[in-house]
Amino acid sequence: MRSSSFCLTLTLSVAASLAACQSETRRPAADAPPPASAPATVTAPAAPSVEPPLPSAVSAPAPARASQKISKPTSFSLAPAPPSVEPLPAALQGSFLRSLAKPSQWFKVNPTRDTVLRFAEGGSLTIPAGALRTRNGRIAGPVKLEVREYYSTADIVLNRLSTTAQGRLLETGGMVYLAVTAAPEPCEVAPGAKLTLQLPARPGAPAMELFRGRPDALGIVDWVAAGQPIRPPLATKARKVAEFPGGDMELVRVLSAKIRYPAIALRRGEQGTAIVKFTVSENGLISNPKIDQSTGSASLDTAAIKAVSKLPRFTPATIDGVPTTSTFRTPIVFFIEGMSGAMREAAIKEQEKALAAANDSSLARASSNTLSSYVITLANLGWINCDRFLDSNVPKVNYAVAGLPSTSAQVLLVFTETNSVMVGNWHGGQCKFGGVPLGARATIVAFKEHKTGALLATKPVQLTTDPERDLTFRPVTVAGLRQAIAAVK
Numbered sequence: 001m002r003s004s005s006f007c008l009t010l011t012l013s014v015a016a017s018l019a020a021c022q023s024e025t026r027r028p029a030a031d032a033p034p035p036a037s038a039p040a041t042v043t044a045p046a047a048p049s050v051e052p053p054l055p056s057a058v059s060a061p062a063p064a065r066a067s068q069k070i071s072k073p074t075s076f077s078l079a080p081a082p083p084s085v086e087p088l089p090a091a092l093q094g095s096f097l098r099s100l101a102k103p104s105q106w107f108k109v110n111p112t113r114d115t116v117l118r119f120a121e122g123g124s125l126t127i128p129a130g131a132l133r134t135r136n137g138r139i140a141g142p143v144k145l146e147v148r149e150y151y152s153t154a155d156i157v158l159n160r161l162s163t164t165a166q167g168r169l170l171e172t173g174g175m176v177y178l179a180v181t182a183a184p185e186p187c188e189v190a191p192g193a194k195l196t197l198q199l200p201a202r203p204g205a206p207a208m209e210l211f212r213g214r215p216d217a218l219g220i221v222d223w224v225a226a227g228q229p230i231r232p233p234l235a236t237k238a239r240k241v242a243e244f245p246g247g248d249m250e251l252v253r254v255l256s257a258k259i260r261y262p263a264i265a266l267r268r269g270e271q272g273t274a275i276v277k278f279t280v281s282e283n284g285l286i287s288n289p290k291i292d293q294s295t296g297s298a299s300l301d302t303a304a305i306k307a308v309s310k311l312p313r314f315t316p317a318t319i320d321g322v323p324t325t326s327t328f329r330t331p332i333v334f335f336i337e338g339m340s341g342a343m344r345e346a347a348i349k350e351q352e353k354a355l356a357a358a359n360d361s362s363l364a365r366a367s368s369n370t371l372s373s374y375v376i377t378l379a380n381l382g383w384i385n386c387d388r389f390l391d392s393n394v395p396k397v398n399y400a401v402a403g404l405p406s407t408s409a410q411v412l413l414v415f416t417e418t419n420s421v422m423v424g425n426w427h428g429g430q431c432k433f434g435g436v437p438l439g440a441r442a443t444i445v446a447f448k449e450h451k452t453g454a455l456l457a458t459k460p461v462q463l464t465t466d467p468e469r470d471l472t473f474r475p476v477t478v479a480g481l482r483q484a485i486a487a488v489k
Helices: 095-100 153-158 248-258 263-268 298-309 341-367 478-486
Strands: 007-009 015-025 040-043 053-055 057-059 105-109 115-118 124-127 132-134 143-150 168-182 185-189 195-200 208-215 221-230 272-280 286-293 317-319 322-324 326-335 373-378 382-389 396-401 410-415 421-423 425-427 430-437 441-450 453-462 474-476
Touching (some): 105 115, 143 153, 153 410, 153 478, 168 195, 168 208, 168 430, 221 373, 248 298, 263 298, 272 298, 286 298, 373 382, 410 430, 441 478, 453 478
Parallel strands (some): 040 115
Antiparallel strands (some): 015 053, 015 057, 015 326, 105 143, 115 124, 124 195, 132 185, 143 168, 168 185, 168 382, 195 373, 208 221, 208 382, 272 286, 272 326, 317 322, 396 430, 410 421, 425 430, 441 453
């Protein structure tokens, strides 16, 4: 861990110790250049910091000074979820199935600005200024964007999503639902405008194709090829953390000039350490400063945030040379003149030790991961699927599950070798699957509501023309249902 201390003497009368430590960078737009203008960034919960701290000390007396408003960050915050823009598919309208449905993420977006949205499960969306409008052509004010991400087998199964296109089997690289409203009007992508969607992917994943979703009469989403290829995801390893222009000494000098020890804290003899966490955007702009660790004094915490919020642009973090958003942590140790040197030194060392322990372990975790993503250009909102056809010379057959206790059961096939799921159709007392590869290995997943939970049956099978008749249902809680389906693959 890099560690160094600096001491500056100011003309004021109290002191603060400042340390800068950078964090793990976020996923970049691998195939798309960053927006030319400074984008607003809306971010899901941040990843842990991974870069070791650079502690330093600043000592000075300070007179009381009137408090100032904390400058607003350049990002929009995650908004509370209003009613869904689009009702859930008919297949998910029952109270039991609705309880299994994936919750939406909601963002408030200013459509007149370049904006980058970071989703909770690893996806992101870049929206150029002016790219969203209402369907009557009006450029709206703040709009609300709804996102639902579906990457795992459990999410796909529990939401009765499939990976089929007009009966042909697909393998998915991830599904997303996007909708925008300027209440009460729905919005669309303006003619000629393009959004950039990124979906997380494993290194070495295959090339895919864009599919758009179209719910059928039963509410099952069928997929239609959009004729737009998606390149294999690019793995990225070369990372460079955000830096303050001029280095750590300059950051100390600038922050020390902006710190003001609150009069009320002086009168009360309040001291302590604040850790301020903030975002450094692709353009180096600071936003969303928050107290990550409190001093125990509201006035000292506020003073720390005020100082950080006034910092100029940083040099942004990069991944493979592409500027990207990152988080940055700055510990600020407040102490009143008169504290012994030994006490000051002990406080600083204790802070260094705590930060080093947290950041070293995070760095080890981050260095073992390789980031990669599919990059998709969008001219429309709605259901988006990153897929490919699984055509082969293997004969296709019709498969059925028979002898089920009720046609109200949800029955799906989860394929073993590929990230593929088929939803069965009830006909003549059997749940049928058309056009499945003969001899393919899969797991039957069947579930239905039962008292306060669910009945679940799972069975690994090899697909033939013979119907499966031997399924055993067991009662599970809703949480147990999720866990059991997640364990299928």
